């Protein structure tokens with residue numbers, strides 16, 4: 606199976622490729638360097654192309670779309686896209702150093718404020734969607750293999766920095782387990798190419814009052830490597846439904 610993995614920063618990309626054996630080949634694309642044909646398992650296992658596309662949903666969408674299109678036009682399309690990286694976790698569901706897996710990939714801020722201070726989502730406005738659902742078997746398989754907590758993974762454009770903002774997000778999305786800054790962009794590109802997509806992140810910090818000193822990035826990157834090691838043996842075409 607050919608899999609595109611999209612991270613934000615090179616440290617996350619390298620945590621994914623650390624799950625594999627020999628060093629991969631590099632392919633320059635507009636918007637990033639693709640680490641090409643990473644094989645975390647045996648010769649029959651999945652082949653991963655891993656791209657650090659930049660921070661935020663726009664960079665993620667641009668990078669993912671470029672890689673998907675390049676693969677499609679060369680006759681080797683991807684069968685699965687994984688948005689991966691570190692994340693803020695919503696306590697108590699997602700613990701530091703734990704893994705989260707998306708049932709849905711959600712853009713909670715895509716919409717308009719109403720005059721009474723409420724929020725009208727893009728789908729309520731009739732302009733599109735704010736949520737991509739992951740195929741049930743795919744989400745279940747990834748969660749079982751990695752020990753990940755399942756739920757909505759939110760894509761924000763500003764990392765949450767207050768308890769009030771965290772409460773606002775969980776009020777609107779009670780099933781949220783984590784927030785990152787790229788998943789929805791990756792998902793938009795994957796959906797446009799009709800390729801299944803799932804988000805897999807390791808929790809580096811709690812969503813809430815900003816405390817950068819409390820972020821456990823090293824532990825999260827190690828957890829991300831472990832998750833990809835456990836994931837690759839179960840990535841078979843039949844899980845994509």
Ligand SMILES: O=C(O)c1cccc(C(=O)CC[C@H]2O[C@@H](n3cnc4c(=O)[nH]cnc43)[C@H](O)[C@@H]2O)c1
Nearest residue numbers: 613614616660691692693764765784785786787822
């Ligand atoms: O400083 C480092 O060494 C380092 C290594 C790897 C990654 C980083 C990042 O800062 C990545 C930013 C990336 O992480 C996601 N993220 C993590 N926590 C949150 C959060 O609480 N809210 C939103 N996003 C979060 C996000 O996807 C960023 O792109 C640094």
